[in-house]
Amino acid sequence: MIRLVPRTDTAALLQVATPVMAVLATMLAGGILFAIMGYDPVAAIRTIFWDPLFGPASGYSRPQLLVKAAPLILIASGLAVGFRAGIWNIGAEGQYIIGAIAGAAVALAAYPAPEMWIFPAMVIAGAAGGWAWGMIPALLRNWFGASEILVSLMLVYVAQRIAAWMAFGPMKNPEGFGMPGSRNLQQYPAASNPELIAGTGAHWGVVAALVAILATWFLMSRHIRGFHIRAAGIAPRAARFAGVKPETLVAFCLGLSGALAGMAGLFEVAGPAGQITDQVGVGYGFTAIIVAFLGRLHPVGILLAGLLLALTYIGGELAQLTLNLPAATVQVFQGMLLFFLLGFDLLTRFRITRRVTA
Template sequence: MIRLVPRTDTPALLQIATPILAVLATMIAGGILFAIMGHDPVAAIRTIFWDPLFGPAASYSRPQLLVKAAPLILIASGLAVGFRAGIWNIGAEGQYIIGAITGAAVALAAYPAEGMWIFPAMVIAGAVGGWAWGMIPALLGNWFGASEILVSLMLVYVAQRIAAWMAFGPMKNPEGFGMPGSRNLQQYPAAANPELVAGTGAHWGVVAAALAVLATWFLMSRHIRGFHIRAAGIAPRAARFAGVKPETLVAFCLGLSGALAGMAGLFEVAGPAGQITDKVGVGYGFTAIIVAFLGRLHPVGILLAGLLLALTYIGGELAQLTMNLPAATVQVFQGMLLFFLLGFDLLTRYRIARRITA
């Protein structure tokens, strides 16, 4: 018989090894799934994980990597800070949508004015919008004890409907021949978020994601607030006795992750997406949860995990085109990845030992 013995600390090697093991296990389980569905498993895995980077059409798909990774990393950096403290913001998708709307609102209000101030103002508006949407569950939690998990999640559905209302109502393009959706911000130079260096896919969101990684690293490992967050996550009672107010942390973490998600939404709507439609939210807010866990809630890990999950998005699209795999394949992959990740996490918290039979 084997038994599990709790570890007092985790070897650094295991911290790095478990996410890699989880990715490998996901590839194997995914391969089995493809085989069941009647596809060549090896070809499918290669299409998803290899071809976007090194395949025949890689020059087209490689820039997409940064485009897709930027919102994931931006959102996950914020989420991970809260997750460290046991504050579960799972409504980043809603904060992303609201940020896209408030950011786009600035541009649509300013149209057709030109000026250097417009884009920065949009970024601020996006961050404020996301922050405000994140503060709703924070304040309802702090004042009334309502679960931030459920409130933040409910607000995703509310945000989706606000986006639909905007696309069909107040923000509808007056020159859009009655089609739903706002003006295309890509065609409005003062508000557009274009590719900064041709061929890289890097737009301002990529810059912001890089800054977010640096900033959250600094926060978590060099700043007293980060220390409080970690303390509250490991020993909530001890942290309270040390003077850490849980209410402050809840407001800070939900506000921060909301603001980052809101900015991600703005960069997307001003750049790759271009306009407010009823389908502004494409699930980045949920995938970012997986990114945060895969990155072990560490800024550098999140950077790598964001790139990997961006790869699965692009690979999934490629597999849709070349192998006729359904679009949902990637979703299943991502779900399985989180399952395996959580499972292998056991190795970091427990040591496997032989049971000594007395």
């Protein structure tokens, strides 16, 4: 029988080394996979990881890096706070969708008023929508002991149905010639989330992501609430003894991560996506889980991991265009990344021994 024996000598350096090893292993395994499928592995890896930044078309793809990384980082920094406390919000995708809908609702209701307050109000509405959607699993856990993992995940599918209903029903563009989808907010200046510096891809969501990184770093390392969150994740009884109410912590973590995911949804729908459609959710909420873990639940790590995962999105699309790689390439890469990360993590914390069962 194979047994896992805890290591007593886990080096701190490995904490940083495992994500790097996971990325390299993903490249290697991905290359082998492409070779089996009949593609040139070196070209494929270069197209995904190199060309978006330094290749011939990088002028187009480089700004995309921030566009894709911003929602990932914004969502992941919220998720990481909860994960530190052992509170597992798997439904950021749903909170992202509801945030997008709530924020867009403000804009569509105000249309075509030109006032300055509209965009800030949308941001608040987006955060509130995501917060409310996150509070559902929080309250169900606090009142009935329901697993927040399952409830938050299932609420993603509810949110997707609501998005489809909105796109085909209440939010449908009255001037859209019957096409599904809301008005395009990019064409509504008071409500749009434009590129702030031309050619960088940086919109308000990028600013929000950086603020979120700084704020969660401050929370986790300087504030007593962050201290309590870390304590609750490692030693729940000690946290209770310190005075932490588990119910409060559940509500705080799910509310915070929901609000940040909702804001990410709003920035997306008011900016790069432009409108509410039944395809509002593009998987950022799920990919952000990988970002959080790849970044070791640490703000700086999340910043780097968010940029890397954004790269796989862009590179994957580029590989589809130039090499005819299948569209699932990105998901396969992201899945392998998480798999290798968890695998290497396990190996750094446990030794595998073979032992004959007594």
